[in-house]
Amino acid sequence: MMSEKQAKNDAGWNFDNSYSRLPHFFYTKINPTPVSSPKLILLNTPLAASLGLNEGALRSRDSLAIFAGNQIPDGGLSIAQAYAGHQFGQFNRLGDGRAHLLGEQLTPYGERVDIQLKGSGKTPYSRYLDGRAGLGPMLREYIISEAMYALGIPTTRSLTVVSTGETFLRETEQSGAILTRIAASHIRFATFQYASEFGTVDELRALADYTIRRHFPEALGAENRYLALLEEVIQRQAQLIAKWQLVGFVHGVMNTDNIAVSGETIDYGPCAFLDVYDPETVFSTRDTEGRYAFGKQPEIAAWNLARFAEALLPLLHDDEKQGAQLIANAIAHFSKQYHANWLAGMRSKLGIWKEESEDESLIQGLLHLMHTYRADYTNTFRALTLDKPEDTLMYDKLDFRQWYERWQARLSRQQETKADSQQLMRSHNPAIIPRNHRVEEALASAVNQEDYTVMERLLEVLSTPFAYSPEQVDYVSPADLTACAYRTFCGT
Ligand code: AMP
Ligand code: MG
Numbered sequence: 001m002m003s004e005k006q007a008k009n010d011a012g013w014n015f016d017n018s019y020s021r022l023p024h025f026f027y028t029k030i031n032p033t034p035v036s037s038p039k040l041i042l043l044n045t046p047l048a049a050s051l052g053l054n055e056g057a058l059r060s061r062d063s064l065a066i067f068a069g070n071q072i073p074d075g076g077l078s079i080a081q082a083y084a085g086h087q088f089g090q091f092n093r094l095g096d097g098r099a100h101l102l103g104e105q106l107t108p109y110g111e112r113v114d115i116q117l118k119g120s121g122k123t124p125y126s127r128y129l130d131g132r133a134g135l136g137p138m139l140r141e142y143i144i145s146e147a148m149y150a151l152g153i154p155t156t157r158s159l160t161v162v163s164t165g166e167t168f169l170r171e172t173e174q175s176g177a178i179l180t181r182i183a184a185s186h187i188r189f190a191t192f193q194y195a196s197e198f199g200t201v202d203e204l205r206a207l208a209d210y211t212i213r214r215h216f217p218e219a220l221g222a223e224n225r226y227l228a229l230l231e232e233v234i235q236r237q238a239q240l241i242a243k244w245q246l247v248g249f250v251h252g253v254m255n256t257d258n259i260a261v262s263g264e265t266i267d268y269g270p271c272a273f274l275d276v277y278d279p280e281t282v283f284s285t286r287d288t289e290g291r292y293a294f295g296k297q298p299e300i301a302a303w304n305l306a307r308f309a310e311a312l313l314p315l316l317h318d319d320e321k322q323g324a325q326l327i328a329n330a331i332a333h334f335s336k337q338y339h340a341n342w343l344a345g346m347r348s349k350l351g352i353w354k355e356e357s358e359d360e361s362l363i364q365g366l367l368h369l370m371h372t373y374r375a376d377y378t379n380t381f382r383a384l385t386l387d388k389p390e391d392t393l394m395y396d397k398l399d400f401r402q403w404y405e406r407w408q409a410r411l412s413r414q415q416e417t418k419a420d421s422q423q424l425m426r427s428h429n430p431a432i433i434p435r436n437h438r439v440e441e442a443l444a445s446a447v448n449q450e451d452y453t454v455m456e457r458l459l460e461v462l463s464t465p466f467a468y469s470p471e472q473v474d475y476v477s478p479a480d481l482t483a484c485a486y487r488t489f490c491g492t
């Protein structure tokens with residue numbers, strides 16, 4: 001006969017809690033605050049399978065209690081993580097104010113991933129805030145993070161959203177919800193800043209060694225493993241930010257507490273994708289200075305990396321001056337790596353296989369035209385991919401036609417056929433992105449009418465962004481461009 005414990009674990013949970021073996025300084029043991037009448041709104045079945053979890057069991061009452069924070073799964077250990085970082089340039093002591101890390105799922109495929117509840121109640125790091133999250137923002141994180149995953153961009157993922165059956169007051173009354181987030185880890189730049197600012201060198205070293213073992217084991221063999229850690233983190237940021245820029249993603253709150261050392265995109269707040277190409281695009285109402293505008297993201301990434309590197313300084317070198325020199329060299333390398341990644345990605349977006357020195361000017365030429373004529377970012381590349389330049393809406397402009405001829409000439413200079421180039425473009429230019437008005441429409445019917453069908457259809461088409469399928473055509477158009485600029489609110 002099956003024991004009670006086994007029955008409870010039909011879901012397939014297989015927890016380890018390595019983070020809680022770090023010094024206590026890094027976290028507080030605390031359980032989520034129970035909620036009254038939870039309901040499962042979304043379950044990500046392919047993700048569940050990839051974690052070794054059983055879909056049927058995840059739909060049970062026992063599992064619902066876990067996703068609602070009412071029960072800790074066998075082997076789990078609920079903690080809130082401490083961190084301290086720069087928010088809009090200001091250093092603050094922070095930590096998980098509304099999130100609980102239940103532990104790390106060891107998957108049948110050899111992976112270790114964090115299972116975290118978000119919106120699950122107060123912790124000692126909540127400050128004056130309520131520990132809760134709204135249904136709209138949690139569904140939004142689910143939609144955007146899964147869209148990012150499908151676009152091939154490193155990201156945390158979303159396993160479930162449950163509504164809590166409770167409401168709370170922000171600007172308006174909100175329905176509560178809890179997101180179960182899956183991440184390579186939740187170690188943030190701000191976790192290192194916290195250790196560096198408030199901890200001992202031993203605590204900082206413990207965090208660095210833990211991070212290296214968990215994410216960068218290759219660095220263990222390096223002459224200076226902490227420098228190798230820094231270089232790896234820089235490399236992953238250079239890859240990640242290039243991918244954001246290539247699809248037109250604006251994170252919105254690149255505070256150092258929202259940057260994961262693993263190189264995954266994390267903390268989806270007031271983020272959105274560009275419609276019109278404009279480097280100055282800002283979606284967040286909180287970002288009044290445009291600090292985190294689309295075109296500033298690479299520069300901000302370098303700034304964040306400098307803060308991360310400074311936190312590592314005591315480990316990098318016994319001599320502070322020489323340590324600072326190591327940091328300066330490493331950060332300088334970021335810009336080069338970022339640029340190389342971006343340029344390579346842009347070549348692919350234009351069907352260019354091999355480098356020519358004029359390519360960058362060709363690419364900048366197109367971006368300049370898109371900016372001048374307020375062209376839609378995704379749809380311009382989509383039209384070029386489909387070989388329908390007339391759909392770019394710039395086709396009647398002489399300077400665009402000149403650019404187009406120049407581009408065609410460039411393509412004809414390569415050995416690859418036109419079909420080869422189109423294939424390359426199709427795999428780099430998404431046919432669809434989560435358009436702001438489509439996301440809002442899905443959230444409105446979910447939150448206001450409890451109708452989840454609009455969201456489910458949206459999730460379905462977003463799951464294959466490179467398909468160029470007929471069903472996607474309905475989702476390609478941007479919102480009415482004469483409408484007010486789209487704004488997201490950080491009531492997240
Ligand atoms: P964010 O800007 O969403 O990344 O949040 C910054 C910090 O505020 C993090 O430490 C969050 O845990 C915390 N926080 C955000 N919203 C809440 C909330 N409703 N209750 C408690 N803490 C919060
Ligand atoms: Mg955050």
